[in-house]
Amino acid sequence: MTVFKITNAWKSFNDSVNVLRGISLSVESGEVVSIIGPSGSGKSTLLRCATLLERLNAGEIRYGEEIIAENDSAGKSVYREEAALRACRQQFGLVFQNFNLFPHFSVLKNIADAPINVQKRPKAEVESEASALLEKMGLSDKKDAYPFQLSGGQQQRVSIARALALKPDILFFDEPTSALDPELTGEILKVIRSLAEEKMTMVVVTHEIEFARIVSDRVIFMDGGVIIEEGTPDLISNPNNERTKTFLQKLRR
Amino acid sequence: MPLSVILAKLSQGMATSFAIFSLTLVLSLPLGLVVALIRLRPNRPIQAVTRGYISIMRGTPLMLQLLVVYFSPYYLFGIRLTPDYRFWAVIIAFVLNYAAYFAEIYRGGIESIPVGQHEAAEILGYTKSQAFTRIILPQVVKNILPSVTNEIITLIKDTSIAFAIAVTEMFTIAKAIASAEKTMVSYAIAGLFYYVFNFIVAITMERVEKRLNYYR
Numbered sequence: 001m002t003v004f005k006i007t008n009a010w011k012s013f014n015d016s017v018n019v020l021r022g023i024s025l026s027v028e029s030g031e032v033v034s035i036i037g038p039s040g041s042g043k044s045t046l047l048r049c050a051t052l053l054e055r056l057n058a059g060e061i062r063y064g065e066e067i068i069a070e071n072d073s074a075g076k077s078v079y080r081e082e083a084a085l086r087a088c089r090q091q092f093g094l095v096f097q098n099f100n101l102f103p104h105f106s107v108l109k110n111i112a113d114a115p116i117n118v119q120k121r122p123k124a125e126v127e128s129e130a131s132a133l134l135e136k137m138g139l140s141d142k143k144d145a146y147p148f149q150l151s152g153g154q155q156q157r158v159s160i161a162r163a164l165a166l167k168p169d170i171l172f173f174d175e176p177t178s179a180l181d182p183e184l185t186g187e188i189l190k191v192i193r194s195l196a197e198e199k200m201t202m203v204v205v206t207h208e209i210e211f212a213r214i215v216s217d218r219v220i221f222m223d224g225g226v227i228i229e230e231g232t233p234d235l236i237s238n239p240n241n242e243r244t245k246t247f248l249q250k251l252r253r
Numbered sequence: 254m255p256l257s258v259i260l261a262k263l264s265q266g267m268a269t270s271f272a273i274f275s276l277t278l279v280l281s282l283p284l285g286l287v288v289a290l291i292r293l294r295p296n297r298p299i300q301a302v303t304r305g306y307i308s309i310m311r312g313t314p315l316m317l318q319l320l321v322v323y324f325s326p327y328y329l330f331g332i333r334l335t336p337d338y339r340f341w342a343v344i345i346a347f348v349l350n351y352a353a354y355f356a357e358i359y360r361g362g363i364e365s366i367p368v369g370q371h372e373a374a375e376i377l378g379y380t381k382s383q384a385f386t387r388i389i390l391p392q393v394v395k396n397i398l399p400s401v402t403n404e405i406i407t408l409i410k411d412t413s414i415a416f417a418i419a420v421t422e423m424f425t426i427a428k429a430i431a432s433a434e435k436t437m438v439s440y441a442i443a444g445l446f447y448y449v450f451n452f453i454v455a456i457t458m459e460r461v462e463k464r465l466n467y468y469r
Binding site for chain 2: 051052053086089090093094096098100101102103104113114117118119146147148162166
């Protein structure tokens with residue numbers, strides 16, 4: 001089953017250069033897709049458009065059976081009304097590079113507030129689920145702490161739990177380890193890996209190519225707003241495209 | 254005039270000063286937030302109106318604004334108002350003036366919240382108003398508290414400006430006693446009143462700030 005599909009997406013900011021140039025991507029249920037590529041290649045923009053933080057100029061977006069944006073007769077993207085978009089946001093989660101936890105909420109409240117106040121689910125049920133998520137993240141003892149009292153790696157694990165608490169069909173990660181000290185990236189990659197084992201559908205923008213090779217079902221190389229190469233993780237060891245080769249060599253250096 | 258009489262007279266004035274202070278605060282804090290939110294709308298004409306309002310309120314003396322509010326119904330429109338209007342003119346002028354200052358404080362506070370907070374709230378499915386009341390505003394309140402304390406302290410002292418239209422607040426009465434009795438005692442008591450009042454406000458606000466220090 002296709003969970004997410006973006007088709008022929010074009011995006012420019014202020015009518016200048018096109019950041020996305022007709023990119024298409026479809027993600028199947030249970031699949032883990034890694035997107036790698038040099039900075040400025042449009043990876044983050046793709047993710048921001050997929051999660052509706054930015055709007056496409058042209059192209060279509062689908063979540064499951066639902067069409068979120070489609071082209072009008074002039075070929076411009078038309079989005080559904082705000083209420084439908086808000087409902088759609090329940091189907092996906094996004095883990096930010098710099099966590100964006102709510103500083104005035106305790107760890108537990110960061111995770112439980114949206115399920116309670118957005119999804120209107122019972123408080124007791126949500127809080128016990130939130131505690132279970134924290135345990136899974138190895139943070140049971142931090143439930144009453146505030147974000148400023150946590151390390152970057154712990155904050156990022158809380159933000160993953162926050163996204164999971166809404167039970168999304170697909171989880172997007174925007175360079176989830178880039179804001180962390182190198183010794184802390186391991187704990188986040190471990191969490192993502194365990195989610196992959198549970199068949200969570202995920203799209204991960206990352207610079208950790210070794211991690212991408214191990215965890216992904218499919219790897220996508222982006223450059224200049226298009227996909228230049230895509231395939232199984234073996235591609236990382238044996239790229240065909242020249243630009244991919246150069247990029248990977250630079251990373252290995 | 255014995256001290257007890259001076260005190261009795263001054264305490265009436267204190268009550269009026271306190272009424273001006275509390276009414277102004279209770280009305281201008283929410284009005285300021287409304288003005289700030291309008292000011293932050295992308296709509297240009299509305300933005301221009303609120304900017305003009307804030308600019309005039311900050312750019313002219315409060316005393317002048319008070320005189321305009323008090324005298325313009327009669328001089329401009331020939332409307333005779335009851336003596337009660339004196340007090341309400343003070344409230345109207347003060348609320349309009351302080352709302353402008355508070356609006357700028359709120360605006361700064363709202364703009365200082367990182368865009369990531371808005372984006373996280375949006376992704377999690379909060380409505381715009383939920384995001385504002387649950388996520389943004391509580392953080393704004395913490396950030397702006399020191400500036401708000403400053404304004405509150407200024408407001409306490411500004412209540413004496415009601416003297417300009419002879420509202421019988423603390424300072425007006427103190428001056429009346431001083432000139433009738435040729436004494437400085439009433440001024441000393443008035444000064445002490447303002448100082449103690451401010452002292453209490455400063456301590457209270459400090460406590461509130463401390464209570465909000467549970468997060469950074």
